[in-house]
Amino acid sequence: DQQVKQNSPSLSVQEGRISILNCDYTNSMFDYFLWYKKYPAEGPTFLISISSIKDKNEDGRFTVFLNKSAKHLSLHIVPSQPGDSAVYFCAASDGGRDMRFGAGTRLTVKP
Amino acid sequence: DGGITQSPKYLFRKEGQNVTLSCEQNLNHDAMYWYRQDPGQGLRLIYYSQIVNDFQKGDIAEGYSVSREKKESFPLTVTSAQKNPTAFYLCASSALDTQYFGPGTRLTVL
Numbered sequence: 001d002q003q004v005k006q007n008s009p010s011l012s013v014q015e016g017r018i019s020i021l022n023c024d025y026t027n028s029m030f031d032y033f034l035w036y037k038k039y040p041a042e043g044p045t046f047l048i049s050i051s052s053i054k055d056k057n058e059d060g061r062f063t064v065f066l067n068k069s070a071k072h073l074s075l076h077i078v079p080s081q082p083g084d085s086a087v088y089f090c091a092a093s094d095g096g097r098d099m100r101f102g103a104g105t106r107l108t109v110k111p
Numbered sequence: 112d113g114g115i116t117q118s119p120k121y122l123f124r125k126e127g128q129n130v131t132l133s134c135e136q137n138l139n140h141d142a143m144y145w146y147r148q149d150p151g152q153g154l155r156l157i158y159y160s161q162i163v164n165d166f167q168k169g170d171i172a173e174g175y176s177v178s179r180e181k182k183e184s185f186p187l188t189v190t191s192a193q194k195n196p197t198a199f200y201l202c203a204s205s206a207l208d209t210q211y212f213g214p215g216t217r218l219t220v221l
Contacts, residue, residue: 002153004153006153009151032208034208034209034210036212041199041215041217042214042215043115043117043201043203043212043213043214043215044154044201044212045212046209046210046211046212049208049209089153089154091210093208095208099156099210100153101146101153101154101155102153103151103152103153104153
C-alpha cells in the first residue's frame with residue numbers, strides 16, 4: 001500500500017533550467033512533508049519541508065509547493081546545477097512515527 | 112561534531128549467520144529508526160524507538176531484532192530468519208518531525 005508516490009523514476013534537465021519533482025499522497029492524515037536528497041551509497045540528506053498549514057516554503061534555490069486538496073506536492077529547483085544530480089525522495093508524516101517515503105526520482109542535470 | 116554514525120560501511124555475511132549493524136547518534140534525539148532500501152523502492156521502516164528501553168515493529172520487522180539500552184545507540188541485528196537480507200540499511204534519528212539519516216550500511220549475503 002503505497003501512501004506516497006513518486007510516479008517519475010527519472011528526470012533529466014539542462015543546467016540553468018527549472019527542475020520540478022512531483023509527489024502524490026493518499027493519506028489525508030499526513031500533515032508534514034519533506035524532501036530528501038540522496039547520493040549513491042550515502043544516507044539521505046534533509047533538503048526542505050512544509051507543514052500542512054502552508055502551501056509554499058522556499059529555501060534558496062529550492063521551493064516546495066503543497067496542494068492539499070489534490071494531495072500533491074512538488075519540489076522546484078531553480079536554477080538547476082549539475083551538483084543537484086541525485087535521487088530525491090518525498091516523505092510524509094502524520095506527526096507520529098509514521099513517515100512514509102516515495103520510491104524516489106533520479107534527477108540528472110546536464111551541463 | 113554532531114551526527115549519526117553507522118558501522119561498518121560494507122558488511123558481508125554468510126547465509127545462516129546473524130549480523131549486527133551499529134547506529135550511534137550524539138544529537139540527543141529521543142527517537143531512532145531503521146530503514147531498508149532496495150533498488151527502485153522507497154525506504155521501508157524495520158523498527159523504531161521513541162525512548163530508551165522501548166521499541167516498536169515497523170512494516171518489515173520479520174527477521175530483524177533491535178535493542179535500545181542507551182539513548183545514543185540503536186543496533187539492528189539481521190537474523191538468519193530474514194529471507195532476503197541483502198540491502199542498504201539506513202539508521203535515522205529525530206527530535207521533532209524531521210528525521211536525519213546516517214551514511215548507511217550495505218549488507219551483502221554471500
